[in-house]
Amino acid sequence: MSTSKPLPSLLLVGAGKMGMAMFEGWLADGLAPSVAVRPSPLDLPAPHRHLASLAELGGFRPQVVVIAVKPQKAAQVLPELAPIVQSSGALVISVMAGIDTASLDRALGGGVSCIRAMPNTPAAIGRGVSLAYAPLGLGDDVRRGPRALATRLLAACGDVVWLEEEAQMDPATAISGCGPAYVFLLAELLEAAAVAHGLPAPIARQLARRTISGSGGLLDLRSTDAAELRRAVTSPNGVTERALAVLMQPRAWPAAIDAAIDAAARRSAELADELSRALAAPSPRRVTRDE
Ligand SMILES: NC(=O)C1=CN([C@@H]2O[C@H](COP(=O)(O)OP(=O)(O)OC[C@H]3O[C@@H](n4cnc5c(N)ncnc54)[C@H](O)[C@@H]3O)[C@@H](O)[C@H]2O)C=CC1
Numbered sequence: 178m179s180t181s182k183p184l185p186s187l188l189l190v191g192a193g194k195m196g197m198a199m200f201e202g203w204l205a206d207g208l209a210p211s212v213a214v215r216p217s218p219l220d221l222p223a224p225h226r227h228l229a230s231l232a233e234l235g236g237f238r239p240q241v242v243v244i245a246v247k248p249q250k251a252a253q254v255l256p257e258l259a260p261i262v263q264s265s266g267a268l269v270i271s272v273m274a275g276i277d278t279a280s281l282d283r284a285l286g287g288g289v290s291c292i293r294a295m296p297n298t299p300a301a302i303g304r305g306v307s308l309a310y311a312p313l314g315l316g317d318d319v320r321r322g323p324r325a326l327a328t329r330l331l332a333a334c335g336d337v338v339w340l341e342e343e344a345q346m347d348p349a350t351a352i353s354g355c356g357p358a359y360v361f362l363l364a365e366l367l368e369a370a371a372v373a374h375g376l377p378a379p380i381a382r383q384l385a386r387r388t389i390s391g392s393g394g395l396l397d398l399r400s401t402d403a404a405e406l407r408r409a410v411t412s413p414n415g416v417t418e419r420a421l422a423v424l425m426q427p428r429a430w431p432a433a434i435d436a437a438i439d440a441a442a443r444r445s446a447e448l449a450d451e452l453s454r455a456l457a458a459p460s461p462r463r464v465t466r467d468e
């Protein structure tokens with residue numbers, strides 16, 4: 178995970194939950210003096226700086242611009258960013274869900290090196306997985322050029338997986354970008370079920386959290402298939418078997434997971450259309466409330 182050379186200077190636009198999860202990873206890996214932008218206050222260790230808006234950027238010329246605002250903010254932020262990207266020639270890495278590289282390039286004035294990435298929040302502890310996609314124009318060698326630079330940055334947050342087709346980003350986002358939320362929901366449901374069955378709340382919390390993190394640890398440390406790890410818990414005619422008979426009914430978890438991934442992938446695809454419509458809308462552009 179750690180890289181030998183310092184990471185390049187960055188302009189992080191949108192220093193919220195995902196942006197800061199990554200920024201923490203980059204700080205730990207040694208980052209050239211960088212700037213993080215968001216409207217609300219933020220303490221950063223020197224020489225890094227926080228700015229409340231891009232208008233305060235002055236002469237700072239980053240090597241990489243990372244865009245981590247909400248996709249709904251893109252129509253407002255991209256035109257502000259365009260002159261900065263054009264004059265610095267910076268590589269742009271967008272982690273905005275759904276926003277495709279062609280729309281990004283167009284909104285940034287054209288001729289921009291744009292990479293699309295989809296990290297996830299375990300990036301904050303260096304155990305994330307980031308999807309990455311670069312258009313063919315950026316070359317296909319992950320060892321040099323823009324792809325190598327993006328790999329170095331994303332690797333500070335965990336695994337990096339390059340996708341060959343941009344359309345794969347939508348279903349892949351539904352799996353790994355959103356995936357931590359599904360796991361946390363499972364933790365919530367297990368905890369609530371434990372309480373409903375009479376266990377004291379602190380014990381319910383410990384059992385739910387440790388069961389999920391310990392099982393995740395096994396998946397991480399063993400190459401065994403998930404199905405085999407599941408079978409190792411399931412004694413014939415035992416206790417687990419009864420629970421799985423409920424969960425594995427075709428209309429239970431298999432159908433629910435399928436429908437959930439389908440819905441998330443479709444939403445990811447919709448977001449690019451929403452950006453196109455917002456950029457085509459007559460000025461002044463609609464500005465959404467700041468989160
Ligand atoms: N939260 C997650 O698990 C993941 C999020 N993403 C993507 O990351 C992006 C950010 O998501 P979150 O961090 O969850 O949202 P967030 O709301 O925590 O972060 C967005 C940040 O952008 C700031 N912001 C708003 N307007 C701005 C402007 N004009 N200039 C600069 N900063 C501005 C907000 O104040 C906020 O701090 C989204 O595009 C999302 O699709 C991608 C992967 C996972």
Ligand SMILES: O=C(O)[C@@H]1CCC=N1
Pocket residue numbers: 274350354355
């Ligand atoms: O919910 C979202 O839209 C973002 C993208 C993946 C995770 N969070």
